[in-house]
Amino acid sequence: MRKLRKKLYMTAGFNTISLGTGRKEFHPKKPRPGLEHYIKEAGQGTLAQMNGAQHVDECVIGNFMAARFNKQANLPAFFPMIDEGLKWKPAVAVEGACASGGLALATGIKTVLAETADVVLAVGVEVQNTVKAIYGADILAGAGWFQERKTGHAYFFPGKFSDRAGVYFEKYGRDKARKAFARWYRNAVENARLCPTAQEYHNKVEDLEAMAMMEPNPKAFVDNLNVFDCSKVSDAASAIAIVSEQGLEKIGVAKKDAVEVVGLGQAEYDITIPPADLTRLETTELAVKRAFESAGISKDDLSTVECHDCFTVAGILGTEAIGFAKPGEGADFVSAGNTARGGKIPFNTTGGLIGWGHPTGGTGVHQAVTIWEQLTGKAGDAQIEINNNKPFGLSINMGGDDKTVVAIVYKKC
Amino acid sequence: MDYVDRLENVTVLGAGGKMGSGILLLTAMEMANLSLMPENKHRKFVLNAIDVSDSALLSLMDFLQAQVVKAAEKKTVQLRQMYKDRKDLIENGDIIKQYVFDVIKLVRCSTRLEQSYDSSLIFEAILENPDLKVKILSQIKEKSSKTPWFFTNTSSIPIHELDENVKLDGRIVGFHFYNPPAVQKLVELISGSNTQEDLVQFALQYAKNLRKIIVHSNDVAGFIGNGHFMRDGLYGISEVERLSEQVGFAEAVYMINKVSQDYLIRPMGIFQLIDYVGIDVCQFIMSVMNSRLQSENIHSPLLDKLNEKDVKGGQFGDGSQKDGILKYEKGKPVGVYSVDKGEYIPISEFQEKCDAKLGALPKAALPWKAVIGNPDKKTILENHFAELNEMDNLGAKLAVEYGKRSKEIALKLVADKVARTEEDVNTVLLTGFYHAYGPINEYFI
Ligand SMILES: NC(=O)c1ccc[n+]([C@@H]2O[C@H](COP(=O)([O-])OP(=O)(O)OC[C@H]3O[C@@H](n4cnc5c(N)ncnc54)[C@H](O)[C@@H]3O)[C@@H](O)[C@H]2O)c1
Numbered sequence: 103m104r105k106l107r108k109k110l111y112m113t114a115g116f117n118t119i120s121l122g123t124g125r126k127e128f129h130p131k132k133p134r135p136g137l138e139h140y141i142k143e144a145g146q147g148t149l150a151q152m153n154g155a156q157h158v159d160e161c162v163i164g165n166f167m168a169a170r171f172n173k174q175a176n177l178p179a180f181f182p183m184i185d186e187g188l189k190w191k192p193a194v195a196v197e198g199a200c201a202s203g204g205l206a207l208a209t210g211i212k213t214v215l216a217e218t219a220d221v222v223l224a225v226g227v228e229v230q231n232t233v234k235a236i237y238g239a240d241i242l243a244g245a246g247w248f249q250e251r252k253t254g255h256a257y258f259f260p261g262k263f264s265d266r267a268g269v270y271f272e273k274y275g276r277d278k279a280r281k282a283f284a285r286w287y288r289n290a291v292e293n294a295r296l297c298p299t300a301q302e303y304h305n306k307v308e309d310l311e312a313m314a315m316m317e318p319n320p321k322a323f324v325d326n327l328n329v330f331d332c333s334k335v336s337d338a339a340s341a342i343a344i345v346s347e348q349g350l351e352k353i354g355v356a357k358k359d360a361v362e363v364v365g366l367g368q369a370e371y372d373i374t375i376p377p378a379d380l381t382r383l384e385t386t387e388l389a390v391k392r393a394f395e396s397a398g399i400s401k402d403d404l405s406t407v408e409c410h411d412c413f414t415v416a417g418i419l420g421t422e423a424i425g426f427a428k429p430g431e432g433a434d435f436v437s438a439g440n441t442a443r444g445g446k447i448p449f450n451t452t453g454g455l456i457g458w459g460h461p462t463g464g465t466g467v468h469q470a471v472t473i474w475e476q477l478t479g480k481a482g483d484a485q486i487e488i489n490n491n492k493p494f495g496l497s498i499n500m501g502g503d504d505k506t507v508v509a510i511v512y513k514k515c
Numbered sequence: 516m517d518y519v520d521r522l523e524n525v526t527v528l529g530a531g532g533k534m535g536s537g538i539l540l541l542t543a544m545e546m547a548n549l550s551l552m553p554e555n556k557h558r559k560f561v562l563n564a565i566d567v568s569d570s571a572l573l574s575l576m577d578f579l580q581a582q583v584v585k586a587a588e589k590k591t592v593q594l595r596q597m598y599k600d601r602k603d604l605i606e607n608g609d610i611i612k613q614y615v616f617d618v619i620k621l622v623r624c625s626t627r628l629e630q631s632y633d634s635s636l637i638f639e640a641i642l643e644n645p646d647l648k649v650k651i652l653s654q655i656k657e658k659s660s661k662t663p664w665f666f667t668n669t670s671s672i673p674i675h676e677l678d679e680n681v682k683l684d685g686r687i688v689g690f691h692f693y694n695p696p697a698v699q700k701l702v703e704l705i706s707g708s709n710t711q712e713d714l715v716q717f718a719l720q721y722a723k724n725l726r727k728i729i730v731h732s733n734d735v736a737g738f739i740g741n742g743h744f745m746r747d748g749l750y751g752i753s754e755v756e757r758l759s760e761q762v763g764f765a766e767a768v769y770m771i772n773k774v775s776q777d778y779l780i781r782p783m784g785i786f787q788l789i790d791y792v793g794i795d796v797c798q799f800i801m802s803v804m805n806s807r808l809q810s811e812n813i814h815s816p817l818l819d820k821l822n823e824k825d826v827k828g829g830q831f832g833d834g835s836q837k838d839g840i841l842k843y844e845k846g847k848p849v850g851v852y853s854v855d856k857g858e859y860i861p862i863s864e865f866q867e868k869c870d871a872k873l874g875a876l877p878k879a880a881l882p883w884k885a886v887i888g889n890p891d892k893k894t895i896l897e898n899h900f901a902e903l904n905e906m907d908n909l910g911a912k913l914a915v916e917y918g919k920r921s922k923e924i925a926l927k928l929v930a931d932k933v934a935r936t937e938e939d940v941n942t943v944l945l946t947g948f949y950h951a952y953g954p955i956n957e958y959f960i
Contacts, residue, residue: 236588240606252605256591322592 105396106364109347110214112512113360115471116147120301120338120459122231137172137229138183140339145184145225148341152353155187159219163195164206164226166463170241171232199245200412202226203466204499204508210344211366220349226467227339235335242462245502247373257324260332262503263413264324269380270415271326274430282433283414284314287330287456289442290411294453296484301334301459331414336459340467342474357515361477365397365511373505385504386423393496393509401425404447405492406476408469410500411454420498448486451476466499466508473497477514488514516635518720522546523560526631528651529641530564531571534668537696538638539564539575539622540582541725547618551597562621563630572624582697583618587611628654635661640668643799648672652681664714666690670741671803674707674734685709688718691738693947701947702727707734730942735933736807739943741800742933743954745813746924748797751775751785752815754913762872765851765860768840770869771913772848777876778914780899782883782949787848790828790839794821820854874908886951896951900958918959925954
């Protein structure tokens, strides 16, 4: 992809808590806040850091399946509910399964680049605990091709990634892969413990890796993954402002409190065709390559990465897709601690999808908020050290089984 | 008649009751599973749910609906396989709904016994009243168009008595579920002296398909489970009588209940268990056992008195505990019934004093909940009981005697050939009563 035609920034990020099993506040049988609550809390959280709604030119919301989880569509019309000041302002909703949040960011970025707006409010949201997991699996299966649903697993997506894990096991060795999965889980939870909004924030288990080594149970779940290999069912929203240079001035935010968006890469793969090689995330590879090209950087310039670890195996494959490890060596790369917070290249520093939570349509925005926090020194206990020689961060947001991918490169200001 | 033939037309008697509803649920799912096999397409499965109470049958259908949904949600992975040829059923939600319908459509509720006359298999779970059971079974036997087999859920009545009184020629077997049948893994299988081998084979197959653990019990009133429980309860009561001369009745009940729970690491104290089962039920089972077992006196004047005062325990419709010997708040004992005063005395009034009398628990003591699923259970229990045996406070001494008596009861069940092996008695207590260890052990010598 081409270099972005003008300077633009993200700032004023905000995350609600990620509510679901694991959080102390979560009781499956008690009433919980709905979609409106999350949109409002996240939107207001961001507006509060940018002098209110007055300077917002446009709004964009990323969401995957509110139409089924919450029987709700027409989400753009929720923006005026966030703040009176957003009444009459243009808004749009975008959908691309679990990449909906990333698509919201891409849309906001393009709106600013197109110069139809200087300030865009981007929100990502999903409220999924409205149904039990077994029915949620039906809804989430919409990220795949519906013609495959009948032959698919009861837990459709865990089934898909279990198949990927199975082929990876065969090709590169089961033991080392399962160990890497367990390490990935441990990193995720250890990072989440440092982030008060994370779903695994309250997790107190001592030996996380030992627990995550539990053998998969194909009778009740899938062949090659256990529950610790899966991201969680989450209710959450995130919001962030996407602004031009003038926009930044208008909202009165200093550059040090913003990150510059320097690269964008997007790619699609035919949803009706299965991946050619189950041990590769080809679409992700391409989107990342484009993002790097557009930013004019390489993986070696990165200080941190937010990758789409909807399953541990996707995290491992992600390290390979970015190029940190050769095919089959992502497992070793992760097991050696390279992706942990003290490692060579810290991944998912607030827990990622497995540790922080995976509010599907909101995840892309959450990733951007985390990178913004890290590059502006606002990550609190979860803060990692950012090397000034490597001022870049990367986020990868994936929809479906590597079908819709959005990769974004950010730079510390 | 093979296994599937036998299950084509089945009746559950007392289907609206605690046990009957669970038996109906499990049988309905087993029959639905058979009906969904391609080779059984041509068969017509019918499950009659018979009860004298219309309201019980209406609640039964609510229960059934809720429970089958739950079960289907748990086994959706298998259900997708079972319905793989149904092109119209795509999502989990579609499949679960269909399965629930396929189970429920087999069930015919009725308050008329005639409904059972075409059944080849009858599960009997009506009241524990020998005369009533004999009368109902006789009527079915008389009028049936088939030669049905009878599975009785009786807790205490010897099977051979039912067999002889109904003149069934061995077409009856005791298939004793534990409460609640859908959850409890244990089933005691009791053959009468005359029970036909085919019934036993069928029962084993059926239990296997339901994933139940079978323990064979001999046909002696009370069988293994109640054989142990009733005597264990009587021992607890006798200890209370002995102790109350020194400390008072309510205090003694509290202390023995605590000893049998905390010191022995059991899921509940003995008096809470008696309340849980129901004082009237216990009294009744004891009376059946007592009239059949000549050499022993299985009878408790205390339980008689409580029953007379209408203090009965048992559960409310929602499963919560009714007050019995103990009074409960949020499922925890907070008072003890005083027979003399006719009221509950708050435990808080004497708890401290009694705890001091009992003395400390072993240092290694853990609550049952922390032990039952613990991978180090064996070591925890060994340490706990080694310490308990060395201690000389009152609590420890009462506990050791209690453990010894429980072991003695269990060994006698084997000696009297009620149980085939020591292991069988342990299995019953481990799986039917959720004890953390069997009564026949090395802890009490
Ligand atoms: N509750 C237990 O823990 C337990 C455990 C094991 C075995 N059992 C045995 O199971 C049997 C049933 O016990 P329960 O606890 O379910 O009792 P219950 O009172 O809950 O149920 C008995 C049901 O039988 C119905 N009934 C009464 N007379 C009938 C008749 N003539 N025809 C048809 N239905 C009739 C009643 O309406 C009631 O719904 C008893 O033999 C009992 O000993 C009970």
